[in-house]
Amino acid sequence: MSGQRVRLGVLVSGSGSNLQALLDACAREDFPAEVACVVSNVSTAFALERARKAGVTAKVVDHKAHATKEGFEKALLDTLRAANVEWVCLAGFMRLLSADFLGHYAGRVLNIHPSLLPAFPGLHAQRQALERGVKVAGCTVHFVDAGTDTGPIIAQVAVPVLPDDDEKALSSRILAEEHRLYPLAVRLAVTGKVTLDAARTRVEARATVGELALRNPGATVDPA
Ligand code: GAR
Numbered sequence: 001m002s003g004q005r006v007r008l009g010v011l012v013s014g015s016g017s018n019l020q021a022l023l024d025a026c027a028r029e030d031f032p033a034e035v036a037c038v039v040s041n042v043s044t045a046f047a048l049e050r051a052r053k054a055g056v057t058a059k060v061v062d063h064k065a066h067a068t069k070e071g072f073e074k075a076l077l078d079t080l081r082a083a084n085v086e087w088v089c090l091a092g093f094m095r096l097l098s099a100d101f102l103g104h105y106a107g108r109v110l111n112i113h114p115s116l117l118p119a120f121p122g123l124h125a126q127r128q129a130l131e132r133g134v135k136v137a138g139c140t141v142h143f144v145d146a147g148t149d150t151g152p153i154i155a156q157v158a159v160p161v162l163p164d165d166d167e168k169a170l171s172s173r174i175l176a177e178e179h180r181l182y183p184l185a186v187r188l189a190v191t192g193k194v195t196l197d198a199a200r201t202r203v204e205a206r207a208t209v210g211e212l213a214l215r216n217p218g219a220t221v222d223p224a
Contacts, residue, residue, distance in 0.1 A: 005183075006190040009085030011076075011093035011121070016047025018091035018182050023054045025183035025193060033190050037083035057083055058200035073101040075154060088191055090144060094210035099146040107196050109144040110189060112182050114138060114174045116156055121149035125192055126171045129142055137161050137170060139178045143196060153190065154194050155185045156181055159180045 007076045008026075010019050019038060025035045038051035043060045051058035059079050066072035072095075080088065090097075090111040102109055115125035115139040120132075138158040145151040157177040161170060188194040193204040 005031075006033040007086045008033050008089055008186070008190075009039060009080040009083060009087070010035055010051075010089045010091050012038060012040045012047035013042045013093050013094040014043055014045055014047060014092045016045065016050045016091065017197050018178055019032075019047045020050050020183055021179035022089060022091065022186065023050065023056065025056075025186070026114060031183070031187065033087070033186060036085050038082065039079050041072075041093070047092070069098060070100075077101065078106055088144075089182070089186060092167070096148060097144065097146070102146060103143060107143065108143055110141060110154070110186065111144045111149065112139060112141050112178055112185075113149045114139050114178065115149075116151055116158060116181045117142060117153060121205050124167075125176060125216065127167050130165065130167060130170060137174060139181055141181055143189075143201065152196055152199055154189060154201050154203070155181055157181050 008022065010022060012019050023035055025031050034053070035054070037054050037057045037059065038047060039059045039061050040048050041061055041063045043062060048058045048060070054095050057166070059081055061072065061075045063072045066075060085109065088109045090109070113121070113125060115121070115129060116136070116138040119134070120128040122184075126137065136158050138156055140153055140156045142149070142153045143151040157180070159173045159177055185194075188203065194201050
């Protein structure tokens with residue numbers, strides 16, 4: 001089936017545990033996509049090791065090696081095109097992409113973010129959630145636009161914020177859900193079960209049953 005699979009380019013900057021979740025999903029026979037190329041803007045990112053271990057092309061395009069954002073994005077685009085990438089997944093990629101770059105992959109760039117957007121966009125989303133004292137946190141996969149974590153939302157999972165949580169504990173609870181959510185959202189997007197409708201997304205009704213059920217946040221309430 002590999003010939004019919006959608007070719008993903010995964011952009012990373014760090015550990016790459018979400019990349020790993022995508023690589024693992026793509027290793028399954030019935031998954032509709034494959035990782036064609038991994039590109040990191042950080043040469044020391046552990047994500048590059050994960051890609052190599054999975055036998056996937058791993059490239060570094062260092063933003064610091066380019067005088068302008070345009071130059072950086074052109075190198076990024078050239079790298080993705082050389083690998084015949086059809087869809088782009090941001091997986092802990094910590095650079096903002098311009099509208100110009102996104103235009104080359106219009107409606108085919110996805111991102112995962114560790115909050116229930118539109119709450120807590122940008123850096124340190126989990127810390128922001130703790131500082132605001134929210135009781136429910138989570139993660140979101142969305143189409144990417146030129147804003148910071150502002151694009152149309154595809155899927156979300158909620159997790160509880162527990163009384164003794166610090167940033168590490170909350171981040172790891174959210175991350176476990178990210179690893180389940182990202183492959184699911186990629187499947188929905190590349191198979192056309194979720195489509196862009198202006199600033200919102202429409203998810204096919206039969207895709208929602210079972211696939212997009214909101215998980216119980218798990219907080220227990222004493223009935224008394
Ligand atoms: C993940 O929590 C991801 O949601 C977040 O960075 C982490 C990367 O971890 N992304 C953002 O905050 C983007 N705004 P990973 O490298 O282990 O996948």
